[in-house]
Amino acid sequence: MSESFELEIFRYCPEQDTEPFFKSYEVPFREDWVVLDAINYIKDEIDGTLSYRWSCRMGVCGSCGMMVNGEPKLTCSAFLKDYPSRKIRVEPLQGFPVERDLIFEMDDFMNKLTEVKPYLLRKEGEEKPLEEGEYLQSPAELAHYKQYTLCINCMLCYAACPIYALDSSFVGPAAIALAQRYNLDSRDQGRNQRQEVIASHEGIWECTFVGECSVVCPKDVDPAAAIQRAKVSSTLDWFKEMMIPRSKGK
Amino acid sequence: MTTYRKPVSNTWWLESKPYFFFVIREFTSLFVAGYCLFLLVFIAKAGDSQEAYATLILSLKSPISMVLHLISFTFILYHAITWFNLTPKIMVLHLGEERIPNALIAGAVYLSWGVVSLIISWLILGG
């Protein structure tokens, strides 16, 4: 006698309905299945109209983020067996406009990623010509920012952040962590250029250190810490600029 | 294309445990301000006459004072613990390639807290 598992899934079909609704599906329960397996089963066997994003199914691409029982999760890493009630509610990631079913608009996030200038910036005249080889970096220097390179842009942190849910002008955890990845990179000299976005009212100063972003991050990037550290360095900057108006840090 | 935006209610913080405890943590600041006001009264009386100070000490034995102190202590303790636990996130220190463990930094902060508390009680209550 095989067990079954119920998924109550958020549906929204803008050409047909003005309001979203929930639809329940019953799938077989398998010990080794993740929520994504169940959703794929629904799409293949029960209801082909269900729309959602997924790709690698192994927790590295960041595509399959959804709310499972109100918690942001990568559905490829959330096991059915971890829900003993054998019933879950699946919704699109919180904080983003929903296009259809479980698919949300990521444009705001994509814009913010580009706004923080996520590439190595060098000061005027300090770019090394190609013939001189690469910028050298020691393992100790790498250790300073390596954690912030691990972000897979899954946006679970934005879904977990109540500040972003209340105000989508907040730059947000992943974008700020990405900025820190470059700010703390010894080869980069562009911290000042990123400050306009990072040290703005919509940047780090809107964060109240709820900390849920770091709790839900599947890659242990710890964006909350990145933001608080940016508050410290931005405060030091502010005082430096007050004391010596023409002196600008890195 | 019409997108759907789920409305966010003002009681969002009641919807999950982490959010709830976050707002509790933020509300501890009310008790911090409240105790500041109390300290001002205490200092004013202590700098006044013996009678004024004695009256204050007497009122501190009342049930109201005890209840207020207990409630404030609970909230301010929660503030202190959450504050100290978050310190390692802000103070990230590296020794070469290795990052100094969070527990060590938190431990140092808690130790300082103990030392400061002992110094305060020694200063006020005497050796």
Place this chain on the structure above:
Amino acid sequence: MSKSNEPVLWLLFSAGGMISAMVFPMLLIITGVILPFELAGEVTFERIHNAVKNPVVKLVLFFVIALPFFHWAHRFRFTLIDIGLKPISFLISLLCYGGAITGTIVAAFILWRI
């Protein structure tokens, strides 16, 4: 350039938070239990009186009280905004930081007068 002036407010918040976390719990035990119930023997009025009149102590007390006021102001301001009062955020900032400034002035006044 939308660079904010929040850093100062955040610094005051942090300093006040660290001070209140380090100092207030012990003070609460002292004023709540130890002094009223004389659990540390007799702590004379003279001792406390002379202590608070000492200029160095007054300076320390000023910071121990003023900075936590600003800690409250900054934290409470954001909390009120987050629970739905964003439309009146300017008024909230005024009341919170105004309150902290008032508390600071009152503290200075009291410490000066004793």
